[in-house]
Ligand SMILES: Nc1ncnc2c1ncn2[C@@H]1O[C@H](COP(=O)(O)OP(=O)(O)OP(=O)(O)O)[C@@H](O)[C@H]1O
């Protein structure tokens with residue numbers, strides 16, 4: 296088995312956060328583990344309550360996992376507060392070098408704020424410097440870089456500016472662009488553009504969580520960074536395409552993780 300760890304928040308409706316991450320890990324043939332940093336009461340329409348996990352418990356979950364089943368890759372999602380970001384960063388910095396994908400989750404698709412403002416500095420100073428890859432969407436890249444992003448050139452400028460924070464690579468995601476869903480990867484040497492047609496749907500709850508988990512799972516399986524982003528983008532596109540025709544909930548529906556079984560559903564060996 297290939298163990299992969301998500302360090303993130305729980306989404307009670309199963310569309311984003313830990314639940315999306317574990318579904319992605321399973322769909323991509325890896326063994327998913329979790330460190331839950333916050334509980335959210337949430338559905339496809341919005342977030343009604345958030346409770347942060349005590350930092351001792353965050354640390355205890357990480358210790359329990361690493362003591363027994365060291366992950367081959369780690370991803371972080373909603374970390375909610377500065378003390379949690381710092382606890383996770385302190386722990387990971389003292390546990391060797393494992394591929395680390397940091398999705399700097401700040402605001403939900405529904406508009407709810409998922410990160411306290413003071414935590415942005417902790418991301419910049421402590422967690423991002425440890426990361427193999429950070430995966431901000433356009434608004435997150437603007438907050439972290441201080442630059443305004445209007446087009447693809449701006450996404451590239453922001454990616455270069457974010458490299459100064461110390462990650463090994465930056466993926467600026469284009470889901471929030473008005474044009475096609477083109478994601479820009481800077482791998483420390485050159486840019487790679489991952490293009491995708493914009494799929495016309497409201498059902499994009501959990502896209503960011505799913506993409507970063509798919510990258511982590513693919514890296515754990517031994518793919519290079521660029522290959523892993525390419526695989527994740529393909530997985531993502533299928534998951535959104537399927538969600539556009541098969542949805543649940545009354546708001547922004549979740550992406551569909553088992554789309555690739557298609558007509559063979561029920562006939563799996
Ligand atoms: N409508 C869409 N059609 C095709 N691809 C999309 C669409 N929306 C998002 N994506 C893709 O999904 C991935 C996540 O991108 P996005 O910029 O939406 O991240 P995010 O805002 O962090 O996601 P989330 O909605 O979970 O917060 C990217 O690969 C992006 O290109």
Ligand SMILES: Cc1ncc(COP(=O)(O)O)c(N)n1
Pocket residue numbers: 303304305306311312313335337372373400402403404405409499500501502503504
């Ligand atoms: C626990 C948790 N983590 C992350 C997100 C972001 O996902 P989205 O932007 O798709 O709502 C979320 N809504 N909830």
